Every structure is written in structure tokens, then in C-alpha cells.
Amino acid sequence: GGRECVLCAVGSYAGYVGAVECSLCPNISTTTFGTGTNSSSGCVCELGHEGNGGADPSGCLPCAEGFFKDKAQIGNCTACPRLTTSPIGSDALNDCTCVSNALLVEGECACEEGWN
Structure with a gap:
């Protein structure tokens, strides 16, 4: 039977013509924008991570608190x-909650009485 060509899955790439299999992006915190990526430079940081992605295996780190x-x-x-503030590795604005001694007032955090 014939072999068919299949797009590399999200999180992997094939960097040359005739590749037999796709290579995974080098860090567990990197992914690709979609299927069919053709270079490790297409590996980007996942949600909640920052850095340069690409071929650098230490390129993506969790967002700080x-x-x-x-x-x-x-x-x-x-x-x-x-x-x-938000926990380490947060991936949404909704993860940001009022700091201690602050209250949510009309959609924004404000210091409690006696605090500034």
C-alpha cells in the first residue's frame, strides 16, 4: 500500500523535505500555532508561559506571580x-484577583479603609 503525507500535529514540526516523522517542540511548555509547522522556529510558548520558544529547550518559563x-x-x-495578583503560570486576565486588603468595587480593586 501507498504511504500518505500527513500534516505534523500541533506541538511538532518537520524541518526538511522527506522527513519520515515529525519532531516534537523541544520544551514541554512550547507548542505551535497549528498543524503543518515546518521549522522549530514555529514552536512558541504556550498559554501562561513567556520566552523565545523556538529551538531553545529552556525558552519558555511560567509567568511569574x-x-x-x-x-x-x-x-x-x-x-x-x-x-x-495571580498565581504562577496564569493564562487569563480572569486569573488576576484583588490583593489582600483590597476589595472589588465596581469592577476594580480598591484598598480597604485604613489602607492605601
């Missing part, structure tokens, strides 16, 4: 809004 990243891409995590 107080930061989040809601897109799979190369680049930095985004800081949570004023008076909010």
Missing part, C-alpha cells in the same frame, strides 16, 4: 492590573 499570558506566542507575560 502577578502576570498572565492568554496567547500562545513568543513574548512576555502581561502584568495584572493595579492592586491585583
Whole structure:
């Protein structure tokens, strides 16, 4: 029987013509934008991780406390809004919650009485 060509799955790539199998992106925290990626430079940081992705196996690290990243891409995590924080590796703005001694007032965090 004949062999068929199949797109590499998300999180893998085939970097040359005639590749027999797809290679996994080098770090558990890297992925690809979709199927059919043809280079390790197409490996990007997953949600909740920042760094340069690509062939660097240590290229993606979890977002620090107080930061989040809601897109799979190369680049930095985004800081949570004023008076909010989030757990390490957060992947959504909704992960940012009011810091201690702050209350949610009309959609924003504000310091409790006696705090500033």
C-alpha cells in the first residue's frame, strides 16, 4: 500500500523535505500555532508561559506571580492590573484577583479603609 503525507500535529514540526516523522517542540511548555509547522522556529510558548520558544529547550518559563499570558506566542507575560495578583503560570486576565486588603468595587480593586 501507498504511504500518505500527513500534516505534523500541533506541538511538532518537520524541518526538511522527506522527513519520515515529525519532531516534537523541544520544551514541554512550547507548542505551535497549528498543524503543518515546518521549522522549530514555529514552536512558541504556550498559554501562561513567556520566552523565545523556538529551538531553545529552556525558552519558555511560567509567568511569574502577578502576570498572565492568554496567547500562545513568543513574548512576555502581561502584568495584572493595579492592586491585583495571580498565581504562577496564569493564562487569563480572569486569573488576576484583588490583593489582600483590597476589595472589588465596581469592577476594580480598591484598598480597604485604613489602607492605601
